[in-house]
Amino acid sequence: MVDMDTTLQRHPATTTGAQSAPAIELTGLTKSFGDVEAVRGIDLTIRQGEVVAFLGPNGAGKTSTIDMVLGLSEPTEGSARVFGLDPHTAIRHGLVAAVMQTGGLLKDLTARETIEYTAALFPAHRDVEEVMATAGITEIADRLVGKCSGGEQQRVRFAMALVSDPELIILDEPTTGMDVVTRRAFWESIRADAAQGRTVVFATHYLEEADAYADRIVLVRKGRIVADGTSAQVKALGTGRTVRATWPGADVDGLRTLDGVEGVDVRGDQVLVHAKDSDAVARHLLTATPARDLEIEARGLEDAFVALTSEENS
Amino acid sequence: MSTTASSVPVGGFDLSTRPAPRFGGLNRTILFIELRRVLRNKRTVIFTLIFPVVMFLFISSTIPAGEESMGTNVLANVGAYIMVSMAVYGAVMATTAAGASVSIERAAGWSRQLRLTPLSPTAYILLKALMALIVGVLATLVTFAVAALTHKAHIPDATVWLQCGLIIIGGALVFAAFGLFMGYLLPAENAMQFLGPILALLSIFGGIFTGPLSTDSTFGKIAQFTPIYGLGQIAHWPLTLTTSGGHDAFKMAWVVNLLVWALVFVAGATWRFRKDTARV
Structure with missing residues (x-):
């Protein structure tokens, strides 16, 4: 396993505080569903400003881990901290946002209403029109979400995540349903965003996406981390x-x-x-x-x- | 940067620049968006606003001339009785639909998405209750307005209009809890597909489509224990006002019926809601 200290940190976060807690800190994290152990002890520190790909085959425990980081489920053992806070507090203050692979949208709202709705829940939110422009949904703003294509819906989800101006954004298979051109544009906006100091963690099954866009790759298998390092380091680990x-x-x-x-x-x-x-x-x-x-x-x-x-x- | 007790940077962030929302996230913007969403739903509009009015106009037109009276010295006419019946039906449909919309939102993953925002589960339920109240008022107002403007309902006392309206709206809120309970319980994406026919059946049992029920018949005996019966009876009671200022006897059994069902629905909704938030 690669020592995490060798990991490239491209965008040191600019924060106001003296101490800067890790964006994510997982300690001895385990999650069991009955007899099934989905997560079997994960220790992971993701620093502010890192762009990290979370990779692993189906059933590796990626989604279970992400759910615990987001406070959607509680760890069986161990802990998940987000900016030094428990996930619920981080969510309540809009520090973390997530783009899910599917669902999470109401078909009978327009794209704009969806973003306005989300924005209204965060007292310190970004301008709705500006966020829609960034996510590339200005032209479909008045279309019902149910009438949007898969790729367009994915950009609506992205805008929802951006509108709270989170310090950490978590993307679960974010480019599903996008064509090649849209996918590239999507990643460009993510990179532009990360350059501002935002921490980005994404799960993807497009290995080339992890290779091209992540500073660091965390490989998970059977609920454990099997490799952690830069793309080049992970490649070298596998086959040299x-x-x-x-x-x-x-x-x-x-x-x-x-x-x-x-x-x-x-x-x-x-x-x-x-x-x-x-x-x-x-x-x-x-x-x-x-x-x-x-x-x-x-x-x-x-x-x-x-x-x-x-x-x-x- | 000045540091006070409330703005000590936690984890490198000054959380005071990122306040959590007041009222658990409940606000006017989401209320208005939800309202637009409801009025965009053709099924809801048809069953809660159009159908009761059409039914009112149809049934009241079948009353033969000279038989509009509800009894000697009773101020309100039969048209007013039908108006209250249809308003009860529309309002109950509206509040149930508002509650049952959680089934669609759960299936769509919207509830899960909302858990990634500061909107608290309690505020979410409060939002549903407020929506139920608004659509319940709308359904009642529309039926009352049509009945008054067509001069088919005749109630000379303004207080009676108000009493009927308030009872209908208040009583219909009980069915928002029913909708919530069913919305969490039923696995269906749109619980109203099941609840629509069930409510129609309950309305028949509740005497909404049949006029005053006799408690002597077997049908009448069974009907007394169904959920809409109590509300139907209480809502029609103010219409029995006579010229001498008297009313028919008010039965506490009606209130007991409504309260017991309210308890059942609220307990059921709370149970499923707790289960749902624990599971996530």
């Missing part, structure tokens, strides 16, 4: 990287003895070294051997995802 170099008559046996090397292939003049610590391999190749034309390839996040969440890797 491949270092390719030109080295006629390579010393294959010597390479195999290096730390963290998982395999060596020779293809003509080329040698391919699969390793967890690709930096060490590269350094060795360049300083202690005649190898040249080095290329380092990361395996896809999907490979890491499959490797880390599959049955054999527990």
Whole structure:
């Protein structure tokens, strides 16, 4: 597992207080439904300003964890704190908002009424028209939500989450039902938003989205965290990287003895070294051997995802 | 930045700049949006506002000339009796629908979404009760207005109009609790699809469509224990005012009927509501 201190923190939050509590702090969090243990002890700290992807196969405990962060359900053991507060208090003060994958909308309200309704519940809310423009729903403002497409409804949910001006926004599979262009625009607005210092946590099954938009990826499997780090770190954890170099008559046996090397292939003049610590391999190749034309390839996040969440890797 | 006891930054945030809403989140904006939503619902408008009026006009037109009187020296006419019946029906339909709308909101995940806002569960129920009150008043007013403007209902005493109206609205609120109870209990997306026919049946038992019931018949004996019976009887009672200022005998059994059902519905709604908020 990657040490969390190595995690990239791109947007340190600007806050008024001297101390700044983590946006989310989960301590020994467990959740059981009868005999089924959905969450089996999660310790996780997400700092203010981070953009974190929460990844895992179905039934990994993602939604159960998110529900406890939002105060929608109580932990069986352990605790979930949001900005140092219990989730209900954080919700009551509009510190956290969430975009759910489905539901949460009334078909017989217009898009504007939906946002006005939500805004009216928060004393310190943002301007409704401005938020609708940000979420890209100005043109469908007077349309009944029931007549909006899946992608449009998702943007209505996004506007609902933005209108309370939350410090933390949680998105559960936010781009379901969006086409490629809409999805890209959606993520651009999320990134623009995060750049203001807002903390963003999203669950997604689009691995490329996690790869492209998250500073940090938390992989969950069977109610536990199996990997936590930057996209590059998680990829390396799963299958490592491949270092390719030109080295006629390579010393294959010597390479195999290096730390963290998982395999060596020779293809003509080329040698391919699969390793967890690709930096060490590269350094060795360049300083202690005649190898040249080095290329380092990361395996896809999907490979890491499959490797880390599959049955054999527990 | 000045720091007072109430604005000490918690977790790095000055919570005083992010106050929780007053009244648990209940406010005028959401009330008006909810009202627009109700009036947008064709089914609600038809059954609570249009149907009672049409029924009133139809039934009152079948009264033969010379038979409009409710009895010797009674001030109100039969048209007034039918008006009160239809207003009871419309108001009960309206308040039940307002309560039962929780079934749609739960199915749509709206209730869950609201839990991510500062709106408190109590404020949510209060919002439903206020909506029930508003639509109950609307349903009663529309029927009364049509009956008065067409001169089909005749009550010479303004106090009697007021008494009937207030009893109907107050009594119909009991059925907001009935709607809530059923809205939480029934798994259906739109509980009114079941409740509409049930209310029509209860209205027949309650004597709403049949005129004064005799408690001697088997039907009459059973009817006395049904939920709309008590309200129907109490609401019609002011109409028995005579020229000498007397009334027919008022039976406490009517009030007991209404109160017992009110208790049952409120207890049921509270039980399901608690279960629902605990489960989430």
